[in-house]
Amino acid sequence: MPTDHSAQLARGRRQRRIDAVPEPLRPAVTGFADSLLRARERARRAGTRPRSDQTIEAALATMRDLGLFLNAERGKNDWATVHVDDVKAFLAALPRARKRRLTVLRQFFRFARTHRTVLVDPTTGLAGKDPKGFRGRTLTLDQQRSVFRRWTTDPAVHPHESLVGILALLHGASSRETRFLRCSDIEHRRQAVWLGNRPNPVPLDPASWAVLTRCLAHRDRQSTANPHVIVTKGTKAGHAQASTAYLSHVLDDCGYSPRMIRSTRLVDLVNTLDPKLVAAAFGLDPQTALIYLADYVDAGRLPNP
Template identity: 65%
Template sequence: MEDFVAHVAARFCVSRACGLVTDLGRLLQDEHSNSPQALLERSRRPGRSMGPFARALEDFFTQRGLAMPTDQAERLAAGRRIDAVPEPLRPAVAAFDASCIRAQDRARRVGTRPRSHHTLETALGILRDLARFLTEHRSKDDWALTDVHDIEAFLVTLPKARQRRLVVLRQFFRFARSQHIILVDPTRGLTTKEPGGFRGRTLTLDQQRELFRRWTGDDHAHPHEALIGMLALLHGASSALQITDIDPLAQSVRLGKRPHPVLLDPASWTVLQRCLTHRAAWPTDNPHVMVTKGTKAGRQPASTAHLSHVLDDCGYLPWMIRSTRLVDLVNTMDPKLVAAAFGMDPEATLIYLCDHIDETLMSQWYDSRS
């Protein structure tokens, strides 16, 4: 209790700190469990915001390793997608989402690899689109009426996403059949019918040069945009940085799960210093390099929504820039070396191999052999 008092006193005004301490005292005196995780769950408000008390308690417990962070943002995103499902089909989707969340929690507790929140949100988005398609284009408001022709017609609407969509639909209909929501799995026997290679868009060399000049020579670009862009363009990175990940002496950083620190070139290091200067203007104890108005009082990283839109002004998506770098590295180096350097599975880099032969590289290879 005394540590929590000191924690909130250093971050809030006197009246707010007293209110938070009072709220904690009320929770400690009720009949429920007083374990840190139980206190954190009971402190959350229903609705879009879990409240300042829950956020302060989350920062206090997670900073000391006493509880796992909440999934408030992910719950809100999932709730929005479930609410968008037509009402007759909504209960099955909600039950499937609850089952996935329970499986994610079990995996986290036993130490295996749980599905990410992004994966679960993507699955709900696909089911939402299928439910709308069934009601609007197939005049069906019951999952039991879905047949293989409905699934095929839905997959045709977005051919490039066929494989990803079919994987999610198979999972959902297996669950629905186990819960006796349907009698026959309509996805049984369907195939992806597409190659497994990379087919995403990449940037041309001129576009890469334009972005490099924008982020290194244009002071009008936001520091967050420049940092995310340069890490993706030159280092193929997409992870958030913490202050402890930076080594000023070696001018290197640790990126995600990569096994070794990444040495930054002068341009990337300059962009990083600019972002740190921008961060210094915020009175915050947040350990992350990128701090926003919503995270300056806590310790959470910038939200997924902020990171996904931080490059909107430059006109390109983060995954497109990162894919450009990976395609270039995999096709000019050994894919196994790229996988080892990036901390990826070797199979993950193979999808970026192009299906054409670079005549220039082949001539250089023949010259070296002769």
């Protein structure tokens, strides 16, 4: 192959991203790509860190997505008409990529303002980090009832799945708390368990205690000396806890992740009770509990005027 084969492939990838930009917005993106390449050449001559092909292609992909968003969602075909609200809506589409995308947009609009393509930079004043808050998914009431019946009435469900699910759904137990749960942490007389760093034992309701008893019976059938409640084929010969990967996939059959189920419980408790009380009961930092606090009030809980 020729020595510049990789450069030719990179040139083709860049061109495909530029060609995907709507035609009225394409010239500015082409000029932006040329400026990135010129900056890379200057960095190479100066001996500093030049941008890689992957970095430039990611920047052009961001501009392609922005151009398509402006054309399809906002009906705009001129960079000069882009408003800060357009940029906010574009960044909100992928919250996890906000910081990376905003960095690229700042570079582009700085270039566009230098070349008189725009008069005002719409990214001015935007923060790279989103305000902290819970954005995860939660279960509806019907979904909660469905998994509760599955874990408490279906004998075909594996005991480990039932235990992890019930502790997360009713008691907000994390996968780590369940993974490190030992037989010595169970108070049979009081029907309570010690979970993680919680200051007090967690009393179990009859359904949770029945699920825990079923899991202990499954452990006894393995004839193991492992002190943990959840014992797998790989840990029954030793004393180590189950792996993180095992706990992360133990609920695959029900279709929901442990984090999603636990978040459902925490969101409900924090928005119903005092977040400080929830943090104290769960052994959490108060700031951690506030993340789950919603920024709106349910209309059904307001007094009737």
